[in-house]
Amino acid sequence: MPAYKAPVEDVLFLLNDVFQLERYNNLPGFADATPDTIEAVLAEGARLCEEVFAPLNLTGDQEGCRRNPDGSVSTPKGFREAYRAYAEAGWMGLSVPAEWGGQGLPTVLNSAIQEFISSSNLALGMYPGLTQGAIAALIVHGSEEQKRLYLPKMVEGSWSGTMNLTEPHCGTDLGLLKTKAVPNSDGSYAITGTKIFISAGEHDLTENIVHLVLARIEGAPAGTKGISLFVVPKVLVKPDGSLGERNGVTCGSIEHKMGIHGNATCVMNYDGTTGWLVGEENRGLAAMFVMMNEARLAVGVQGLAQAEVAYQNAVAYARERLQGRSLTGPKEPDKPADPIIVHPDVRRNLLSIKAFNEAARALVLWTALQSDIAHRSGDAAERQAADDHMGLLTPIVKALLTDLGFESTVKAQQIFGGHGYIEESGMSQFVRDARITMIYEGANGIQAMDLVGRKLGKNGGRAVMAFFNEVSAFCKENASDAALAPFVAPLGQALQHLQQATMWFMNNAMAKPDNAGAGAYDYMNLFGLVALGYMWARMAKAAEVRKASANGIAARMDAKLVTGRFFMERMLPETGTLVARVAAGADTVMALPAEAF
Template sequence: MPTYNAPLRDMKFVMEEVLNVGQLTEYEKFAEADTETLDAILEQSAKFTSEVLAPLNAVGDHEGCVRHPDGSVTTPTGFKEAYQQVVEGGMMGLAQDPEYGGMGMPGVWHIAAGEMQSAANMAFAMYPGLTNGAIKAIEIGGSDAQKQTYLPKMISGEWTGMMNLTEPHCGTDLGMLKTKAVPNSDGSYKITGQKIFISAGEHDMSDNIIHLCLARIEGAPAGVKGISLFIVPKFKLDADGNPAERNTVTCGSIEEKMGIHGNSTCVMNYDEAEGYLIGEENKGLRVMFVMMNRARLDVGMQGLAQSEVAYQNAASYAKDRTQGRALTGPKNEDGPADPIIVHPDVRRMLMETKAFNEGGRALVYWSALLEDLEGVHADEKFREKADDYLGLLTPVIKGYLTDMAMKTTIDCQQIFGGHGFIEEWGMSQFVRDTRIALIYEGANGVQALDLVGRKLARNGGRALMTLNAEIDAFLKENGDNEKLAEFMTGLKDAKDKLTQGTMWLMQNGMSNPNNAGAGSVDYMHMMGLTSLAYMWAMMGVTAQKAIDDGSNEDFYPNKIITGRYFMLRMLPMMDAHLAKIKTGAEPVMALEAAAF
């Protein structure tokens, strides 16, 4: 059975040494967010995920969720008890508003704890993860009464929540949405329609489930301009705010899926269910997209998390499994064969996964820190920069990290050879669970189009120009460090090639939009590679300083070795992506549709 141990040393390196999350204690909101508290929370989370959640991962995969004739759903063995530990430990409220019962800790702490949960048991982690997204939406768009009614129970974990967007005939194109809302005389609405692919739509782990449902009020404008957002609880509330009568929103079936079997992905039927408008009529997408942008960062983290747990098990297997001899001569002379980690191709797959994981972790944590600082920083220009960066990087984190995680989890499965194809080793689950991350919360091709079509041009391209200037300043400050010459040369070269790709799209995308569409995924990967190059350059500087200051810990030279691998073996993919962008749309669109 696969195992998982949180990479605490690397997490702390990124958070405390590279990003200096301790700077947050300078602000009143995070005054209690000191290193000692962070370490305690990380260690508590690591213990829970390795001892409780990881052993349930295969259980959830094998058992799945069960729908009963009355529409109720039972989660896999052990899930309900594990969730109760989440509630009792106050883990749901880690980064939530203290006004509603949260701990008020930084979001970057929450993302680190979330990485552990997702790595140990992605299907389980989706239940609290989706609740956090619903909390965010109610915080942003809900009335004071709605916040007081729902947030304390959701933040405590007594109630869970999720979003209901997709319908059988519309996924990405929400303008085609048909679910309708009819006003009642008391200010509530009757919601009628069907939603599909609703993760955590029905289960047995909480006292109530708060559905956030997109619907169209009678007479609303067609398309996306006429969509409103509603709170639709599983159980209506009595006068004291406690669950009472069952609402008419039910699970019609559980989707048969490739992966995340432990999560109840439901078809939800709304039959004049009682719902309550969040915010203004016809303005529901404005609130929902804030929630979805947060979710997209979490999905990028899910990809990273699956890649991490796959790597841990593949590395352990490679050091133990003996097959063949090293090309340079036997390394295990007393045995009949050498461990497969001696083979360069096995090393290649492990190094690529390790370099991706560590660079991706830094990128996700950096983005989460920017989000924290955006909310408290006194400098308006800094808050503007943080918002710009988050807008630019969100589709990259969601799209690039999950694309890469699909590759790295497959590589880790490959290291097991035929055993990787056998369920008892567990590697196929990591591959299958990762697959959904490329699809939900906006398919990766859509993320690439969003990046090229909207995020680049936003505010006259200010976000990328600011990021380029920041990288230039970093290179000027650290460019003379001969020990890190490969890091600095690689980062500069990546930034220059990204600029070439940007200019080509600007010059050719307007005249033929298909040029932008054909090159969008390659451009997203170029942005991802450049972002990771920046993270690796920052980590390289930090690690080299520790070495120069006399540290004897192997961690730091190993970090330099891993970073060199990224710069020398992974960053050259920039050339291939740039070359493909410059071919334009013609080779992509030349074949007539009938010829496919």
């Protein structure tokens, strides 16, 4: 059975040495996040994931969810107990404000725990993950009455949450949405329609499920301008917060999927179901985007998480599997063959995954830290800069980390050879589970279009210029540091490629929008590689300092520096190819008539 060990030491290095979390003690909740507290939280989260969640991952995949004749859904054996352990320990409210029953600790700490959870059991971790997104949406857009009724139970984990967007004819283009809402005399609405692909839409883990549903009020404008958001509980909630009658929402079926079998992906039927408006009429997308942006960052974490657990198991196999001899002579002459980790091509695969994982983890935590600043800082300029960062980096974190995360799980599977293709090794599950992350919460091509079509030019390009300036300033400040030369010089070259691609869009996409569409995906990857390269440069600087000042850690810091140099030498140079692709334009992409495909 596959194994998993949470990368606690690496997270501590990032929080303490790279991002220096103590610098943010002026923000609410950060003063409570002392180094000892952070270490204790990470250690306890690691224990839960390693000992409770991970042992259920393979069995949950094999058993899957079951829809019963009465429309209820049973989750795999052990899921209810594991979820209860998660909820009772207070993990749901780790970064939720104390006024709603949470602990108010930094979001960046919660993001680290979410990686551990997604690595140990992605399907199980989706149930509380979706609830945290729903909590965030209600905190921002819910009425005081809605917050009072729903948040305490959701934060304690006795109720869960979902989001309902997709319909059979309507995925990315939400303007086509047909689910309707008819006002009732008591201020509620009757919701009627069908939603599909609803993760955790029905299950047996909690006593109530709070659905956030997009629908169109009768008479509302067509398109996205006429969409509203509603809170629709599975079981109606009485004014005193106790549960009442069952509401008219049912699970019509469970999708048969490639992966995440332990999560119930449901067709949800609403038949005059009672719901209540969240926020303003016809402003539902703005309210739902709070949850969607939370989910997109969480999905990026899922891509990293599957790469991490797949990598750990591939390394263990490569150390044990005996095949062939080293090209430079036997390394274990007393054995019939050497372990395959001696072979350069095996090491190339493993180092590619390791270099991605460590930089991706840094990118996730850096972005989560910006979320904390955006929501907690008392300085308006700081909040604006952090919010700009979030808007710019969210599509990159979602798309790049899931693309490369899936690619990494495939590389890890390859290490196993034929055994990786056999289900009992567990590698197939990591590949299958990782694949959905590239699709849901906005397919990655859509994320690329969001980056190029909306984020680059927003506010006159303020966010992208801030990113360019930050990376450029880092390169200039460290240009004379010989130890950092293997990092700073390649990063500077990659930044030039990104700036060239950005300028090409400015000169060629306005008059011919297809140029932006044809180059968006390559541009997103180019931007993402530069962001990962910047993370490696910052990690290298911190590693050099830590290596010189601490005992007993030099070997770990040396390994990090070697891994970073591998990224700079073997992965970051792809920016040169990507800028050439962007500059190739749309002519050949759009040249063939549809019937020629």
